Amino acid sequence: MNKTIITLAAATLFSHSVLATTELPDKQAELPAHPKTEKSDHLVPRDFSTIPNTPFGDKVKQGYSLFVNTQTLQGKYVNNQQNCVNCHMQAGMKADSAPLWGAFMAYPAYRSKNDKVNTYAERIQGCFTYSMNGTPPPQDSPELVALSAYSYWLAMGGLLDKYNMQNTPIPELSDAAVQLGGNDESFILPIEMMKDLPAGKRGSLAGRSFPKLDKPEQAPSIERGEIVYNTTCASCHGANGEGIRDHGVQSFPPLWGKDSFNWGAGMHRVNTAAFFIYENMPLGKSIQITKQEAWDVAAFMNSHERPQDPRFKGDLKANQEKYHNHQGYYGKTVNGKVLGEHSY
Ligand code: HEC
Ligand code: HEC
Incomplete structure (x- = not known):
């Protein structure tokens, strides 16, 4: 029935x-x-x-x-x-x-x-x-x-x-x-x-999305994150975030650089990345990194260049103001470089 x-x-x-797919x-x-x-x-x-x-x-x-x-x-x-x-x-x-x-x-x-x-x-x-x-x-x-x-x-x-x-x-x-x-x-x-799932209210099934992490005790630090990255992540994701490629097949994904997700992806936000990383990485969870480490390494990962935000129309500041009012490094200066200026 x-x-x-x-x-x-x-x-x-x-x-x-439906939205025209060109939009x-x-x-x-x-x-x-x-x-x-x-x-x-x-x-x-x-x-x-x-x-x-x-x-x-x-x-x-x-x-x-x-x-x-x-x-x-x-x-x-x-x-x-x-x-x-x-x-x-x-x-x-x-x-x-x-x-x-x-x-x-x-x-x-x-x-x-x-x-x-x-x-x-x-x-x-x-x-x-x-x-x-x-x-x-x-x-x-x-x-x-x-x-x-x-x-x-x-x-x-x-x-x-x-x-x-x-x-x-x-x-x-x-x-x-x-x-x-x-x-x-x-x-x-x-x-x-x-009764449990009326139309319009089905968006909160248990386990949807990523679990929220509390705000870190110390503001996320790129410097501390680099140490976490080198000790816990680089073995699989490469010294330069490029991942590992075997016979032309990307067996471990890149985290930044030209082959990674772009500046518009949810994962480029430090909070979203921290939630994901704390929950899932290092793969297999041989160790559980601390919440602070998850925030720090997310900041480090997302303070590198990646492919340009596809909504970018030539004016970095305008794009940043319009779309980047969240926790991320797009348009910000890190180590003397403005991120987004040299995107792929
Ligand atoms: C680089 C990581 C990444 C990759 C690759 C990726 N996604 Fe996602 N996806 C996300 C994140 C992060 C979100 C949550 C959105 C946010 O918070 O910005 C998401 C959200 C979604 C959602 C909505 C989830 C929800 O509960 O509303 C769907 C559906 C989805 N992705 C499908 C896909 C499909 C299909 C592909 C491949 C074509 C894909 N994603 C590739 C990171 C990724
Ligand atoms: C043992 C190998 C391994 C280690 C160590 C590891 N990862 Fe991963 N990581 C993976 C694999 C494999 C995937 C893809 C998962 C899949 O396809 O099922 C992944 C996916 C990711 C993703 C998804 C986004 C993307 O661009 O694909 C992020 C972010 C990430 N890892 C961050 C980290 C961080 C940060 C660390 C260190 C705390 C870490 N990983 C340690 C193997 C590893």
């Missing part, structure tokens, strides 16, 4: 206007950082072996492949050496590391600044523009549909299981429905979930 309801809902999803999102909105949540509250996506061998299932599988090996889109939609999975850990499934299942249910979302509806697909396009330093795949392109379908599949399986509907197959949605996202009136959930 649930299947029928959701599939019907999907058919009515065509009414939303650059004016702001990479900072996510609300949540407090650290309990593991038992997180959604657990279904086993990949249950992805059906149907045209819809194929889109889900393609979305997974693109997410972990985004470099197959190098030169087309991607212009650096990142893969989506570098920041959204465990194929986008890891709670507290901006998991795709938490994200999918949070869109469409209103952006207060211009009151535009931001669809799920548009949010993915934002990560192509900034984190991948690329040109986003257009609305309805196979790539955008696949990445959206994969996210939906992770979210819906996790939700059904959480509500003890392990035997309910994940309904197959239209391309339009997966690109819109799960936070719309037209995205109807089984009745058992509707």
Whole structure:
């Protein structure tokens, strides 16, 4: 029965206007950082072996492949050496590391600044523009549909299981429905979930985004961060933040420089990077760095040049004032150099 309801809902999803893909999102909105949540509250996506061998299932599988090996889109939609999975850990499934299942249910979302509806697909396009330093795949392109379908599949399986509907197959949605996202009136959930998750209020699933770190006792220091970097990070990310490349394949991602995320990406903000690093790095968590060290090393990492902010129109000061009212070094002077002036 649930299947029928959701599939019907999907058919009515065509009414939303979407941003023309040529229009650059004016702001990479900072996510609300949540407090650290309990593991038992997180959604657990279904086993990949249950992805059906149907045209819809194929889109889900393609979305997974693109997410972990985004470099197959190098030169087309991607212009650096990142893969989506570098920041959204465990194929986008890891709670507290901006998991795709938490994200999918949070869109469409209103952006207060211009009151535009931001669809799920548009949010993915934002990560192509900034984190991948690329040109986003257009609305309805196979790539955008696949990445959206994969996210939906992770979210819906996790939700059904959480509500003890392990035997309910994940309904197959239209391309339009997966690109819109799960936070719309037209995205109807089984009745058992509707009380907890009314449309418009699905953006705070436990484990979404990154957990917030308290402000550090001492202001973040680039100098102290450099010491942390050299002792704890450089072995994998390189002495100059360039990462490690093996036979032309970037096995450890760059953190700054021409192959990294650009000055518009969320990760260039010191706070966002500190949250991510404290939660996830060094990879494997052989040690847990302190909160202060996370802030310091985030400051060090983000005080280096990287690809230019794509919204830059020739005037660094103007771009800084318009888009960089947050914790970052764009337009600021570090070691005698103005960051953003020599961007790639
Ligand atoms: C053992 C190797 C290793 C160490 C040590 C390590 N990292 Fe990483 N780091 C990785 C890998 C691998 C990824 C990509 C994760 C993935 O794809 O699943 C990553 C991803 C990242 C990212 C995501 C952003 C991007 O540009 O891809 C940041 C930021 C980061 N690391 C910072 C750090 C910092 C800071 C330290 C030291 C405190 C550190 N890492 C230590 C291996 C490591
Ligand atoms: C360099 C790190 C990085 C890479 C690479 C990256 N992202 Fe992101 N992504 C982020 C950060 C950080 C955020 C949170 C936004 C913020 O706070 O600015 C985010 C947010 C998102 C969101 C919204 C999350 C939410 O809960 O609202 C989605 C969806 C997303 N990314 C998808 C992708 C996809 C798809 C790719 C690959 C095409 C990708 N990202 C590559 C860092 C990255």
